[in-house]
Amino acid sequence: MDPVAVDIVLEPERFPVRLVDAEARRVEVIQPSDDEEEYLALDEAGRLVHRIAPGRAYLPRLIPSLRPSFALRALERLLELRWLWNRRFVSILPGGALEGVPAMLRRLVVVEAGPATPLPPVSGPVRSVEVVCCTYRRPEAFPRLLPRLERALDAARARGLEVGLAVVCQEEDLPGAWIAADPRLGSLSWLRFVRSAPGLPRARNAAVVGCSAQVVLFVDDDVDPSSELIIGHVEALDAARTAIGSAGRVDSRIEGIRERAHRAVGQIRGSGWVDTNFDAPASPEQLVAQTPLGANMAFRRDRMNAHLGSRWFDESLEGVAHREETTTAVDLVRRGEFLVYAAEGRLFHEEHEVGGCENRGVAARKSARRRRAQDQLFLRRFYSGLGPLAGPAAALSAWRDVRTAPPGTRGEALEDYLAVWLGLTRAG
Secondary structure, eight states: OOOEEEEEEEOTTOSOOOOSOTTTSOEEEEEEOSSSOOEEEEOTTOOEEEEEOGGGOSHHHHOTTOOOOHHHHHHHHHHHHHHTSOEEEEEEESTTTTTTSOHHHHTTSOBOOSOOOOOOOOOOOOOEEEEEEEEOSOTTHHHHHHHHHHHHHHHHHHTTOEEEEEEEEOSTTTTHHHHHHOGGGGTOTTEEEEEOOSOHHHHHHHHHHTOOSSEEEEEOSSEEEOTTHHHHHHHHHHHOTTOSEEEEEEEETTTOOOSSOOOOOSEEOTTSOEEOOTTOOOOSSEEEESSOBTTEEEEEHHHHHHHHTTOOSOTTSOSSOOSHHHHHHHHHHHTTOOEEEEEEEEEEEOOOSSSTTOOSGGGHHHHHHHHHHHHHHHHHHHTGGGGGGHHHHHHHHHHHHHHHSOTTSHHHHHHHHHHHHTTSSOOO
């Protein structure tokens, strides 16, 4: 994969400084956050903006003589962009914005003269959407979901959208049992059933192969969609024509209603762990997610196929539905794409404990080791730009997980990671 060449604009005062022709060049901006929350957004000119907080700088923890500052935290973000996110810098403007950072550290950021990578293509307005629901070991889920989802489908049709539903069945007796119980399911022109071998990435890919809609919207089978689910994704994508997809809002049964309105939605930190916050309400800014949540995410089909063919998801990541959407999202960001947050494309995740990938409830402990194995596989890929340091960096993230685990479970976490490192547990 070729590096994405970008102009970096540092704006420590957080006001728009048009130092390059943003309409003709790929520009990423680093600005201070107005609090300690770090996140991505699009500004009025459509530039990708990294909001950073000087107080979250990590180099002062390693080098006590360094004092947190905008310049130092901006340098750290530049290093992350280069080593983790496949960016090559063709200019950093203004040139003196990193003054105050030791020259030895500034040398770590290499500027290579040359043209910036062309901007992502501008997509036309969305006219058609297919909702994809993959179901497994929950035969009751689809009959319960269908009438709920029909409200969103009807609302989208009322807006002039062409919409359909693909249900991916991973069990031999389905969908036959559903059609026998409700014969109308066999005659709905907007409903198609797809068969797939078990495995969520494999099932999602099976739906993509037969899809012709402009946008593919994935939802889980244990959700309660709002009537604005489809419309919310379409409006977010139409407002950001260069976005390859959207991350929808997910209200969680387990997490409940949270008081704080976060802006760090789907942000993958340098540690490799994710600030989720997919229940964030609409923001005055157009928020950008580095990863969606698989329960509610949409992609432009033609753009995805241009990058990945029809196999959007890594089929080696199976068994616990963990990190598979984030693995795809990282690949997209490293290719210069981005996802917008669709706060109005909303659903409630009931998070059933039985069926699906069985990673909750009584089965949670059985799948914990495999989840941690997939964590390590993801982290090794995430840190691949570090070369021989990729393995140690992944191990440090694992140690953080062990250290912060609830009392009484740290031994289990350490045991799981040791099993991964000794090759006793496969990651896929």
